[in-house]
Amino acid sequence: MKRKSLITAAALLAAAGAIAACSPDQGKSTANAGGNDASSCTNTIAKKDLPVVTMWGWYPNTQLVVDNFNKQSNEVQVCWTNVGQGGDEYDKFQTAISAGTGAPDVIMIEADRIPTFQIQKALVDIKNYGFDAVKANYSDGAWKDVSIGGAVYGVPVDGGPMAMIYRKDIFDKYKITPPKTWAEYEQAAQKVKDAGGPLFGDLGANVPAVMMALQIQKGATPYTYDPAQPESIGIALNDQASKDVLDYWGNLARKGLVGTQDQFTPEYISGVINGKYATYISAAWAPGYLTGAGVGKGEDTGKFAVAPLPQWDAANPMQVNWGGSAFSVTSQAKNPELAAKVAYGLYADDASLTDGWTNQIIFPLNLKALNDPKFVDLKVSFFDGQQANKEVYVPAANAYTGMTYSPFGQYYFDSMTKQIGAVIDGSITGAQAADRIQEDVANYAKEQGFTVQ
C-alpha cells in the first residue's frame, strides 16, 4: 500500500511537472521566453528560407500541430515556444505588453482572456486578413467568443462545453443515477454521505472560471459593455443568481458533501484516481487532461462516465463553457498579415484536428471535425466506450450561446479565488462572498478609469 502510493506520488509529481511545462526542454524555452527570438524555437524549422512567425502555446500536441503546419506551408514557418500554461503564460504576455517588446507574433489564449488583452490594444483585429475564407469553418457562437464588437481577435480552436464526469463504480455502489438538476445533485450527495461514501464533488478555490460559468448557467450576467464605449461597463457579480450559486456550493462544502481541494494539484488528481470524488464538474477537455495526469490507467480504468451538466431548471436547460482557446495575433507582430495566416491555419488541418480529438486533447470547434461522424460517434476509451461526444458534449456545445467576459479577468478571478477561499474556511457565506467580489471588482474598475453602472 505504502509502496503503491509512493509510486503514485512519484508519477503524479512527474505528471505535474509535465502539465506545468508541457515541454521536455522547458529550461531552454523559458530561458528564451522573449517572443521574437527565432533561435529559441522548441520545434525544428523545416524550410529555413521562409519567413518565421513566433508562437506561444501549451496544447500537449503542439509539436505535432506546428510540424504539420510547417510541412504544408510554403509561405511561412512557425517557431513555437511553450512559456507555461494559462496564468503563467498570461503573466509573461502581460509583462511583454507593458515592456512593449518580447511578445510573440501569435499567442494561444483562452477565450475569456481576450477582452483583458484587447482593451490594452495588445491584440490585432484579423478580420481583414482572410476571415471570410474560414468563416464557414466555425459556428457563430464560436466566433462570438473571440469577437468584440465587429472585430475578430482570435481564431477558435477548442471549446470547453461543461458536463458532469462521474464514477460509475461509486454511482452503482450507492445506487444513484446521474442527477439532472442541482437539487438532485445535492440529494445524491447527501445520500452517498449518509451511506458513508466518498465526497460527491469538489469546490476548488483555484478554479474561479467554473464558478463563473455555473453562475452564468443560473442566469447571471457578470459583465455588460458596449465595445464601442469600453470605458463604461456594467458589473453585476452579486445578483441573486450569483449569490445562489456561491451559497449552494458553500453549503455543500459546509455540510461536508463536497471537498474543498484546489484542483489541478497532485492532491486532487490522486483523489480522483482513488475514488475520493464521485463527480467532477468539468469541461470537454478534462478527459485528455486527466489521462495525461495518470487518471483512468490503473485500477480506475473504465470507471468513468459522463452525463450532461445538472440544471437549475430542467425544463429550460442552459449550457456553459469552461476554457477553450484560440490563436490570436499580437500587436507586436512584425507582419500581422503573415501572423494571421498562421493563426488561421494552425490546428485547422485534418491531421492535427484528428490527433487532437482522438487523444481527447481538444474538443474541436472547427466544423470539419465537429461534424465528422467519426468524431461524433467516437467511443471514448476514457469513458469506457461511452459515446460521450454524441450523448453529452456535442449537444452541450450546440446549445451554448456564448458569454461576455471581463476586460480585467485576472483581477476578477483573483478576487473570486480569495473569497471562495473564505467561503471554504467558513468565515463568510456565499452571498457575502458575492457582495465582497462585487465591491472589490467594482472598486478596481473605477480605479482603472471605468464608469461602473
Added chain:
Amino acid sequence: MTLLIEESAASTQKKAHKVRGKVRLREHLMGWLFVGPFGIVFLALLIAPLAYALYLSLWQKKLIGGTNFVFLGNYVKAFTDPTFLSGVWFVVRFSLVAIPLQIVIALAMALIVDAVTSLFTRFSRLMIFLPYAIPTVIGAVMWGFLYSKSFGPLTDIFGLFGATAPDFFSKNLIFYGLINVVTWQWAGYYMIILYAALQGIDPSLYEAARMDGAGKWQIALRIKIPLIAPALLLILVFSLIGTLQFFNEPQILRYLAAGTIAPGFTPNMYAYQQAFALANFNYGSAISFALGGIVFVCVYAFLFFTRKRRSFL
C-alpha cells in the same frame, strides 16, 4: 593596527605634500580605476533600477485614461489599502514568531556543536546546515508534499493515534506550516554563522573562567553568548529583512492552496501580482518602496534599541 594605518597615512600625506599635484591626481585616478568596475555594475544594476522604480511609483496607469503623474498618490493608496496592510501585518506577526524561534534553535545548536566535539556532532552540524543548501523553491515543493493528506506522512502518523492530521494548508494553520518551513530552511544557516563566531573566541578565556570556578552553563551564558552578540545581532537583522520580504515559500505553496494564500498574502507577493499579473507596474513599484520603507524603519528601530552592543554596522 590602527597605529600602523595612521603612520602610513601620515607618511603618504608627507609625500603628497612634497610632490603635490601630479601624484595626487594619479592616486585619484588609480582609486577610481579600482572602484570603477564595481561602481559601474553597482550603478547599472542596483541604483538605476531603483531610481527607475521610484520614478514609476510616482505615476498611475489606468486601462481607461492612460498614464498620469500622481506624485505620492500610490503611497497614500498603499498605506490605506487593506490588502497591503494585512500583508504587512502578516509578515510582522510572522517575524515576531519565526525569528526568535530560529535564533533560539540556531543558538542552542551552535552551543552544543561548539561544546561537544565528536563524530556525531560533526555529522549533525552538516545535517542541520543541509536544508540551507536546498533551494527555497525545492524546499517549499517538498514541504508541500509532506503536508499533503494523500502523500505526506502526517495522515499515517496521526492515524496511529486515531486522530485526524492537521491541514497545514487551511487558513488557521498555514501560519505555522510556513513557520516550520522557514525555520527548517534557515536555522542551520544561522547556526553556522554563530558556530563560526564561537570558534573565533580565544579558548584561554574559558580556561580563565574555569580557574575562577565557572561551570559549563556559566561559560555558555556569561562568556560565549556575550562574545558572539555581534554575530547574533547580524543574523537578527538578516532574518528581519528576509522575513519582511517573505515571498518564495508562500508563492510556491499558492499552487497547492490558492484559496488560503491569496495573491496579496505578503507585501512582496502583492507587489508581484500588481506588477506582473495586473500590469500595474506603478502601484507594484510603490508597494515595493513602501515595503522597503517599513523594512528600513524596523531595522533602524531594532538597531537603535540594541545600540549598546557595540554594533557591527
